[in-house]
Amino acid sequence: MMSVVLRESLAAWWPETILGAGALAVFVLAGWPRGSRAALAAAWAAVLLSAAALSAAPVPSPTEIFYGLIVCDPFSLVFRWLALGTIALTLLLVMGSQEIAASVRGEALGLLLCIGLGMMLMAEANHLLTAYLAMELVSLSSYVLVGFVSDARSAEASLKYLLFGALSSGIMLFGMSLLFGLTGCLGFFELRQAAGALPASASGALLMALVLMLAGLAYKVSMVPFHQWTPDVYEGAPVPVTALLSVGPKAAGLALFLRLIEALRPAWPELAPVLLALTVVTMTLGNLVALVQTNVKRLLAYSTIGQVGYLLIGLSVNSAMGREALLLYLVAYLFMNLGLFACVVAVVRDTGSESVEAFRGLAQRAPGLALMCTAFLLSLAGVPPLLGFFGKFLLFGSAVAAGQIWLAIAAVINSAIALYYYVNLIRWMYLVPPSVARPLRITPALGAALAVCALATVGLGLFPGPLLQWLDGRAIVNLL
Amino acid sequence: MLTLLLLIPLGGMVVILLLPKTAVRAIRMVALGATGAAMVLALELLAGFEPAGALQFEEHLAWIPQLRIAYHIGIDGLNLPMVVLTGLLGFLACVASFSITERHKEYFALYLLLEVGMLGTFLALDLFLFYVFWEVVLVPMYFLIGIWGGGRREYSAFKFFVYTLAGSLFMLLGILALYFKTHTFDLVALSGLAPAFAPPLQRLLFVAFFLGFAIKVPIFPFHTWLPDAHVDAPTPISVLLAGVLLKMGGYGFFRIAYPLFPAGAAWFAGAMAVLGTINIVYGAFVALAQTDFKRLVAYSSVSHMGFVLLGLASFNAEGLNGAMLQMFNHGIITGGMFLLVGVLYDRTHTRQLGDFGGLGAVVPVYAGLLMFFSLASLGLPGLSGFVGEFLSLLGGFATWRWHTVVAVLGVVMAAAYMLMVIQKVLLGPLNEKWRSLPDVNARELFSLAPLVIFVLALGIFPLLLLQVQDPALQRLLAHILR
Numbered sequence: 001m002m003s004v005v006l007r008e009s010l011a012a013w014w015p016e017t018i019l020g021a022g023a024l025a026v027f028v029l030a031g032w033p034r035g036s037r038a039a040l041a042a043a044w045a046a047v048l049l050s051a052a053a054l055s056a057a058p059v060p061s062p063t064e065i066f067y068g069l070i071v072c073d074p075f076s077l078v079f080r081w082l083a084l085g086t087i088a089l090t091l092l093l094v095m096g097s098q099e100i101a102a103s104v105r106g107e108a109l110g111l112l113l114c115i116g117l118g119m120m121l122m123a124e125a126n127h128l129l130t131a132y133l134a135m136e137l138v139s140l141s142s143y144v145l146v147g148f149v150s151d152a153r154s155a156e157a158s159l160k161y162l163l164f165g166a167l168s169s170g171i172m173l174f175g176m177s178l179l180f181g182l183t184g185c186l187g188f189f190e191l192r193q194a195a196g197a198l199p200a201s202a203s204g205a206l207l208m209a210l211v212l213m214l215a216g217l218a219y220k221v222s223m224v225p226f227h228q229w230t231p232d233v234y235e236g237a238p239v240p241v242t243a244l245l246s247v248g249p250k251a252a253g254l255a256l257f258l259r260l261i262e263a264l265r266p267a268w269p270e271l272a273p274v275l276l277a278l279t280v281v282t283m284t285l286g287n288l289v290a291l292v293q294t295n296v297k298r299l300l301a302y303s304t305i306g307q308v309g310y311l312l313i314g315l316s317v318n319s320a321m322g323r324e325a326l327l328l329y330l331v332a333y334l335f336m337n338l339g340l341f342a343c344v345v346a347v348v349r350d351t352g353s354e355s356v357e358a359f360r361g362l363a364q365r366a367p368g369l370a371l372m373c374t375a376f377l378l379s380l381a382g383v384p385p386l387l388g389f390f391g392k393f394l395l396f397g398s399a400v401a402a403g404q405i406w407l408a409i410a411a412v413i414n415s416a417i418a419l420y421y422y423v424n425l426i427r428w429m430y431l432v433p434p435s436v437a438r439p440l441r442i443t444p445a446l447g448a449a450l451a452v453c454a455l456a457t458v459g460l461g462l463f464p465g466p467l468l469q470w471l472d473g474r475a476i477v478n479l480l
Numbered sequence: 481m482l483t484l485l486l487l488i489p490l491g492g493m494v495v496i497l498l499l500p501k502t503a504v505r506a507i508r509m510v511a512l513g514a515t516g517a518a519m520v521l522a523l524e525l526l527a528g529f530e531p532a533g534a535l536q537f538e539e540h541l542a543w544i545p546q547l548r549i550a551y552h553i554g555i556d557g558l559n560l561p562m563v564v565l566t567g568l569l570g571f572l573a574c575v576a577s578f579s580i581t582e583r584h585k586e587y588f589a590l591y592l593l594l595e596v597g598m599l600g601t602f603l604a605l606d607l608f609l610f611y612v613f614w615e616v617v618l619v620p621m622y623f624l625i626g627i628w629g630g631g632r633r634e635y636s637a638f639k640f641f642v643y644t645l646a647g648s649l650f651m652l653l654g655i656l657a658l659y660f661k662t663h664t665f666d667l668v669a670l671s672g673l674a675p676a677f678a679p680p681l682q683r684l685l686f687v688a689f690f691l692g693f694a695i696k697v698p699i700f701p702f703h704t705w706l707p708d709a710h711v712d713a714p715t716p717i718s719v720l721l722a723g724v725l726l727k728m729g730g731y732g733f734f735r736i737a738y739p740l741f742p743a744g745a746a747w748f749a750g751a752m753a754v755l756g757t758i759n760i761v762y763g764a765f766v767a768l769a770q771t772d773f774k775r776l777v778a779y780s781s782v783s784h785m786g787f788v789l790l791g792l793a794s795f796n797a798e799g800l801n802g803a804m805l806q807m808f809n810h811g812i813i814t815g816g817m818f819l820l821v822g823v824l825y826d827r828t829h830t831r832q833l834g835d836f837g838g839l840g841a842v843v844p845v846y847a848g849l850l851m852f853f854s855l856a857s858l859g860l861p862g863l864s865g866f867v868g869e870f871l872s873l874l875g876g877f878a879t880w881r882w883h884t885v886v887a888v889l890g891v892v893m894a895a896a897y898m899l900m901v902i903q904k905v906l907l908g909p910l911n912e913k914w915r916s917l918p919d920v921n922a923r924e925l926f927s928l929a930p931l932v933i934f935v936l937a938l939g940i941f942p943l944l945l946l947q948v949q950d951p952a953l954q955r956l957l958a959h960i961l962r
Contacts, residue, residue: 363586383619383645384612393652400656408653416646423622423641431626431634468546 009065012072014053015080016120022046023113030106039106040095046113047088054080064126068187071126074474078327079123079255082334086248087116089338089449093240096446097345100148100238108148114141115248122252128176128186131256132169135220138249139165146237146245157236164219164229172216178209188263195266207270213260214271220253222305223312224282231293234301239348242297243341246304251330254311258323261315268318275316280410283309287417296344296356299421300337303380306418307333313395313411317402325398327471328464329391332457336379336388339453343373346442346450359425361434369442370429372454379457381422382415387461481525482537482553482603485563486596488517489570493592501585508578511588515567515574515595522567529560531951535605535668543609549665553603557952558734561804561945562602562727565811568930569723570595573716575927576819579826580628580714587628590620591716598724602731607655607665610736611648614692617725618644621717629712636705636712643695643705651692654685658740667736671959674740679747686744689737696729699789700758703782710778715822718774722781723815727807730788734804734956738792742960746795753793753880757887759786764893768900773824773831776897777817780857783890784810784869790880790887791872795961799875800953805945806868809856809938813865816853816931820846823924824905827917833901838910843919847906849928856935858898859891864938 010017022042029039054077064071090112094100100108114137121134143165147158180186182205183194198206219226234242261268286305293299311333314326344354346369351358363370379388392415399408442450460467492514496507530536538554555563580587597620600613618641626637659665661681662673674682695702706726710718738745763783770776784806791803823846825831840847856863859870869891876884920928938945 378619384615389615393656396653397656397659400653401660405653405657408656412649412653413646415649416642419642419645420638423638426622427626427634427638430623431637463544465544465546468544472546 005065005067009070012057012065013070014057015050015084016117018050018053019046019113019117019120022050023110023117026106026110026113030110036102036106036109039109040091043091043109043113047084047091047116051084051088054084068189069127069130070121070124072124075258076120076123076255078330078471078474079251080120082251082330083116083119083123083248085334086119086244086251086338087112089334089342089452090240090244090248092445092449093243093338093342093345096342096349096443096449097238097240098349099240101150104148108145111141111145112244115145115244119248119252123255125256125259126188128179128188128191131260132173132176134252135172135216135256136169138252139169139220142241142245142249145241146233148241149236149238153236154238155236157233160236161229161233168216168219168226172213175209175212175215178205178212182206182209188259191263192265195264198266203267203270206264206267210260210264210267210271211274214257217253217257217260218278221250221257221308221311223308224278224285224305227282227285227305230305231298231301234304235295235297235354239297239341239345242300243338243345246300246341247334247337250304250308250311251334254315254326254330257315258326261318272316272318275312276404276407279309279312279316280407281309282306282312283411283414287414287421290421291417293421294356295354296347296358296425297354299356299425300340300344303418303421304337306414307337307380309414310392310395310411313399313407316407317398317404319398319402321394321401322398324468324471325391325394327474328467329388329395331467331471332379332387332391332460335453335456335460336376336386339372339450339457340376340380342446342449342453343369343376346440346446350440356425356428359428360432362429362440365434365436365438366440366442369440369450372450373429374426375454375457377422377425379461381419385461387457387464390461390464481521482539482555485518485521485525486553486600486603488521489514489592489595489599493589493596496585496589496592499585501583504584507584507588511574511577511592512571514592515571518595518599519567519571522564525555526560526564526948529555529948531557531948534952534955538605543606547608547659547665548663549608550606551609552606552666552668553600553609554605555603557949558804558956559602559731560948561808562724562731563599565727565808566595566598566602566724568934569719569811569815570598572815572819572927572930573719573723575923576716576719576822577714578923579822580716583627587624590623594620594624594720598720598728601728605667607658607667607670607736609665610667611652611655614648614651614728615645617728621721621725624717625709625713628714628717630714631712632708633712636708639705640709643702647692647695647702650688654688654692657685657688667740671739675742675959675962677741677743679743682741682744683747684744686737686741686748689732689741690748693729693732693737696732697726697785697788698729698782699755699785700762700782703759703763706782707775707778710781710818711772711774715818715825718778718818718822719815722778722818723811726781726785727811730785730792730803730807733792734800738960739956742962745960749793749795749879752789753876753883756786756789756791756793756876757883759783759789760887760890761786761893764890764897768893768897770897771833773833773901773905774818774821775831776833776901777814777821780817780894780897781810781814783894784814784857784865786887786890787869787872790876790884793883794872794875794879795957796875796878797950797954797957798871799879800957801946801950802868802871802873802875804949804953805864805938805942806872808945809864809868809935812931812934812938813853813856816849816928816935817857819924819928819931820850820853823920828914833904836905836911836914837908838906839914839917840906841910842914842917845920845925849920849932850906851902852932852935854898854902856939858894862939864935864942866939867942
């Protein structure tokens, strides 16, 4: 009996198994002298094999595996792809950047794969224990990766990330223990039933537990008021790692967020107004503070907070359409944000500066790069016909459909504010003459990353039909 | 056929992007060919158009079927004049663009993209498509002002971008609300469905779209981006800004706000009349106070667009016809004025009216053209500007008597500031600096002559355009008064 369960579980879990094994192999290879090339090859092999396994796996009807610890359903499938996509693009960025020294690059790749595994697990978690383990896997690997540049700023960022992270996972653990004390169970499905059966007198305690747990997740997705670490960590980390942090954990965190909310549905009426308020505050704060940033990584950190605010709309409206919009915007965000970071990698590599001024005259030094960078920026700002616009269109639409007109108006005003800092970068690239005339060359790896992101941002923006069709039905599925 | 109209400039853009940036001649020829072909096609549409019929040359393709978004374009009496205007000014401003001296490849690629956006906005019959084209216009415009402009070009370009985007985001909310009520983006279907909404909802939606259009027109107090953008843009782009982009806002009322929300429009008509009057009088007064030639023309646009609003507020056939005609006329007249400002600026590098004087004797051809367009702009009977303004005032008088009485003041003021221009530039003692100023050259004449013909033709025989637009406007009126 037991072996049957295990065999079925493993059959549905090949992508993760491969990725995990790949991470271990990469660690081993990296230990050898001059093993970083082999490690890179192994990392790519793991990612590609994992992707092959994922595409070969039958589209699952929700199946609980490993005794209900993990659930493979259509919803998590989207996030598994998102995680793999993030990792693959980050690998390209790591190859295109020189910030991570060759001597330690192998270890960085291994940690990267660990994060990928953790992100997939976060989206599949069906049990508080799995959820916690997955989050810690992502967090611990990230702490180390942030400190991979040997300078004081990077070390400071790493330490700051670790301290904030430890605090918030402590809070989260506390919330989980409260929940366990209230209900006596940890599985999401059981939790929902137990929470529904709780007497009214316990509703305060339930809300407390939920809020504490969500605090941990809010930290992961940089939701106000748990966002303070974001700019410092983004600034200190190597650019490819910043790129990864700005997309991957946000997506995985939101997936877990959705599932937890679903599991603790009885507490939703009390939670909804809080979440709504925090959504508006998150986007407003991110966009307003981004206006005054001069370091491009800090700028993108605040832009990320603003973007997370938009994403949270899909969560707060709590409808199938909101979820679908959230998924689509995550896909859009993956491509446009990582594409933008690829541009940053190219610029930082050439100029050695992270100031927005490093972008001056880019249109004349590298016309193609500047054009793609403009596309990513305009997509983030929500200008049609790019994919970011379509995502926003759906997100704002879900707010309007849910009758949350004020939320939609707040989001619209935020979009107008955000235009300022996105266009400001475009201004540096096109309207300001370069200080050095030398053309800026990009490496093939970066070129590949840029091309993939630009194609997706423009192509899927013009024809979002197939993407919508793919997401359709994955969003409305029951999450438990 | 209509798709071809969009594909020609788009294809031209792609070709230009593929050309090396040193091939300036080839780039110019491609741009000229593309805009020229678009103009010819637009005129062919005019020739093949059946005024009595409803939508023609329609094309319908599913685009994003999940949301029932379609690529739906077509021509009727409402947008045909605008398409012709865009084709015409697009070509003439392209001729004028030969004076651009740097970064030719980028300039003409963006220019053609701008033309695609403008044509698409007028052709679209699907709200989503309309919005996409509407926004596509912003991006090339930002670069065209920001890179090739003068003065505080970065500031002006940015202000233009933010103002228009902020306005159109409210329109986006309106579009979304409309969709969730009706589950369609199709304007033809919507014009049947939306008028059945409860009046409060119609008012709300009307206001959402109004914000988007008002900034574009621009309606006081949303007009402050206009003088900056018009003044700092390079000459050909000023022509398109004043000639075509402002019309996008006015056209929005005809195509979307009025037919979809008649109750909202009726409720807002009083405010519209007041705003129109303010535009006319305020714009004229501010124009009178300008010392910069280009800024004066820019403010005169604010004043002239006020007549469009007054005509819209009138809710009768004369007013609507006047508003529509005024949009077309303002496009060709103010387009011509901006070209003339550019001609002078290219030679003297100043736009201060006080720096000129007595040029009438030095550059006679220029003087003749300037007088012609100034008189057209102040509404001299026999030239096209008069007809549009007269019809708008006529329509306005029937519905908003006292507003119209005040608005007539604007016509008087227009005479004042336009005659002031003629006096300061052409008459008086000659500034010795300009004794050897060369007259209008062949290329400049080529870009101005067609406009002269249109102004004359429409002034003498306005039925040319009225017969195209009147049946559609009558239908619109019947639809909103039902």
